[in-house]
Amino acid sequence: MEADLVGKAEAELDSKKLGRRLVFFPVPLQGHINPVIQLANVFHSKGFSITIIHTEFNSLDQSKYPDFTFHLIPDGLLEHEVSTSDVTVLLAKLNINCANPLRQCLDRLLQDKGEPVACLITDTIWYFTQELADSFNLPRIAFRTTSICSFLAFYSLPIFRKLGYLPKQDSQLEVEVPEFPPLRVKDIPAIKSRDPENVFSLISCMMEKTKAASGLIFNSFEELEQQELTKVGEEFRIPTFAIGPLHKYFPASSSSLMEQDRSAICWLDKQAPKSVIYVSFGSIAEMDETQLSEVAWGIANSLQPFLWVVRPGLVQNSSGLENLLPNGFLEAVNGRGYIVNWAPQQEVLAHPAVGAFWTHSGWNSTLESICEGVPMICSPFFGDQLVNSRFANDVWKIGLRLEEGLKKGEIERAIKRLMDEKESEEIRMRVSSYKEKINACVKEGGSSHQSVQSFIDYILSI
Structure with missing residues (x-):
């Protein structure tokens, strides 16, 4: 296209x-x-x-x-x-x-x-x-x-x-x-x-x-x-x-201010269709170590394959992953996931292995997800993200808003619900419909x- x-x-x-x-x-x-x-x-x-x-x-x-x-x-x-x-x-x-x-x-x-x-x-x-x-x-x-x-x-x-x-x-x-x-x-x-x-x-x-x-x-x-x-x-x-x-x-990859780790695509190539939850909270959002722990265990407990972007600066006062992931997390996921500093997001969302996108609901990310027909889990942090996530959940009905914030129990339930084909059928149909409308509107x-x-x-x- x-x-x-x-x-x-x-x-x-x-x-x-x-x-x-x-x-x-x-x-x-x-x-x-x-x-x-x-x-x-x-x-x-x-x-x-x-x-x-x-x-x-x-x-x-x-x-x-x-x-x-x-x-x-x-x-x-x-x-x-x-x-x-x-x-x-x-x-x-x-x-x-x-x-x-x-x-x-x-x-x-x-x-x-x-x-x-x-x-x-x-x-x-x-x-x-x-x-x-x-x-x-x-x-x-x-x-x-x-x-x-x-x-x-x-x-x-x-x-x-x-x-x-x-x-x-x-x-x-x-x-x-x-x-x-x-x-x-x-x-x-x-x-x-x-x-x-x-x-x-x-x-x-x-x-x-x-x-x-x-x-x-x-x-x-x-x-x-x-x-x-x-x-x-x-x-x-x-x-x-x-x-x-x-x-x-025109693709946006060349205007990225951060170096993209293309090994993410190689890892996705080895995964089953629509099996992976892609997790990325954008280029500015910050969380503390407690919130990161809730995210990690929510992902682990979902038992779902995942691609997780943990960029430097995501966790306040930290420059990388060292000592950030909670004890036992890597053992719990047992090779079921892949973590990178930054990913070529448009390619990731277009990849057949990706079944859902857990996002901060920034507008670029929201549009990119709709364009690829990928349903969303929405965790807004500030600004326009709060509004985007509400409209995605209540108006467009193409995503699930985490109403309790970053809590591992709600995270686990949302991932399981969205990755279950029967449970998420209506959401997937709606986002696919918008994908078709997008393809028509730019022609x-x-x-x-x-x-x-x-x-x-x-x-x-x-």
Whole structure:
């Protein structure tokens, strides 16, 4: 499927050079970089020249993208700021530090006598870029890399606060939020920060500047989030384009910031069809040693073959597996599983041996799982993951949310339920149905394919 799309894209590129340049500015985090690279590839295949401006922090390997032009700008981050676990502080600092370097870089680009710049495409988190684009009379397109439902949940934070749902109280966590079904109070998106006011300030600025943008792109598709897409159009009143899942056009593996252990694929090749539970909690999530122990014993007690990603930093204040796995775990699983630091996730999910995906419910992971028709166990940690997992469980009904958190008993039951073909039949049918809808939406005439063309027509008209 992807090969056909790439071949067709290359044919279109050969026959149609638009003579216009798109400038991208991604947030330097793994889950944000991947979709930006994918989006750039899509538009490059349609005839646009691509320039990517990026920070020194988590800078990309430019040699992997010979068709793109890159500009590196200083981010002014100090060592302790780079290593902070407070993502809100990091993003707020970057919004301040990158303002002048980006202005200087854009000024040089716009004075270049080559292909004219059609627009600046930046992550919605880069709220400072709206005023900067306005000062150059340059259209800015906001790109949201999360689900549409979670975007709306973040947008509703002031309402949740006014209604008394925030700050969250333990006694209210299971209370339903009638203003935003099917959320419960515990599902309201939250980002851990030393100063909660920083979170509200960041989200408020992001939403205000997104409303002022010339357009808004989502890495999602209409068949999954039609109601939410309509709601965004009503609230933001700017042209909105759902053109995902972006990785269906071009694979994301080359934009990984971590080295992938391909031995995982060799191990999967030796396993029975749909027998393996794949476990990965993304590139940022953290847990303590007690939680890791619950995860380990939940996996062991399920008696199911498993591929488990335990990346450096997954466990707080630890750089690796040494002395982390509970005593007796390896003896208990007796060679039934395989553990790696990082895996080529798209290939793993597409592998016939994988029968389920235990995920943190990050949006990229959720989309990749749906695209391969793999049902999910959902263990959200923070932010949009809380909303994604609730919709996966209650609305799309393609996964099982672990309501008790990381508890070995619930983990064992969820794995056994999802890996039992009869017990999980309805979930598997639904996720397979969405897989078919995805395959249709990226083909010519499909909803996402049409949205790509609508965006191109729009951007060439302004």
